[in-house]
Amino acid sequence: MGIILSYLSYLWNGDAGAAAPAIDWDRTDPATGLTARQKKFVTDTWELVKKDIKGNGVELFIRFFERRPDAVPRFRSFVGVPLEELRHSKRLLAHTNSVMYALDSVVASLDDPECLHEMLLKMGENHGRRRVTEQEFLDLKVVLMDLLKDKLDIHLNEEGEEAWSKTIDVAYKGIFEGMKSEVVQ
Ligand code: HEM
Numbered sequence: 001m002g003i004i005l006s007y008l009s010y011l012w013n014g015d016a017g018a019a020a021p022a023i024d025w026d027r028t029d030p031a032t033g034l035t036a037r038q039k040k041f042v043t044d045t046w047e048l049v050k051k052d053i054k055g056n057g058v059e060l061f062i063r064f065f066e067r068r069p070d071a072v073p074r075f076r077s078f079v080g081v082p083l084e085e086l087r088h089s090k091r092l093l094a095h096t097n098s099v100m101y102a103l104d105s106v107v108a109s110l111d112d113p114e115c116l117h118e119m120l121l122k123m124g125e126n127h128g129r130r131r132v133t134e135q136e137f138l139d140l141k142v143v144l145m146d147l148l149k150d151k152l153d154i155h156l157n158e159e160g161e162e163a164w165s166k167t168i169d170v171a172y173k174g175i176f177e178g179m180k181s182e183v184v185q
Pocket residue numbers: 071074075095098099100102103123126127130132136137140
């Protein structure tokens with residue numbers, strides 16, 4: 001935890017550019033609305049989440065299903081399976097891996113908005129076909145933010161929280177666009 005806190009204070013106190021003075025850390029990328037500092041924070045802290053990408057992915061969805069038990073039937077094979085059993089299910093792991101690696105691609109593509117947009121549209125179309133709702137995504141965001149705060153202690157730093165919130169919003173903007181084009185009313 002000490003290492004994480006020192007890292008956060010290093011990044012936010014303005015020293016992050018010390019080794020690379022050419023970077024304007026406060027410049028906002030018009031495509032994502034994120035500053036260079038926010039992007040660096042998100043990519044660096046995601047590396048910490050990735051240290052236990054499987055465990056964190058399963059935890060994310062178990063917490064999501066606790067919050068939204070009505071969303072479990074979206075996953076046909078999970079219907080009727082108790083949450084504690086799901087926690088150890090390879091099927092849940094297979095799905096959460098897909099989600100976590102998709103998030104990994106989102107983070108990795110923050111500097112390539114066109115590629116990011118295409119990827120998000122596709123993801124939205126796939127979820128629209130499954131009738132996943134925007135509200136389910138928004139509830140997953142609440143759970144994801146809580147998980148990040150628990151894992152990264154970013155609750156100590158409002159700016160870090162804002163960086164992550166904005167990143168998820170960027171992802172959802174593209175996903176929701178794709179969902180709207182696909183969902184049958
Ligand atoms: C950050 C949010 C999310 C990301 C990045 C994400 C990503 C993915 C990916 C990459 C796949 C596999 C590829 C595909 O078939 O599209 C997938 C499958 C799926 N997702 Fe999501 N997803 C998210 C949120 C949700 C939510 C909120 C729900 C429903 C409540 C959901 C339901 C599903 C279902 C039912 C599948 C198919 C699973 C299967 O066939 O076993 N996803 N998701």
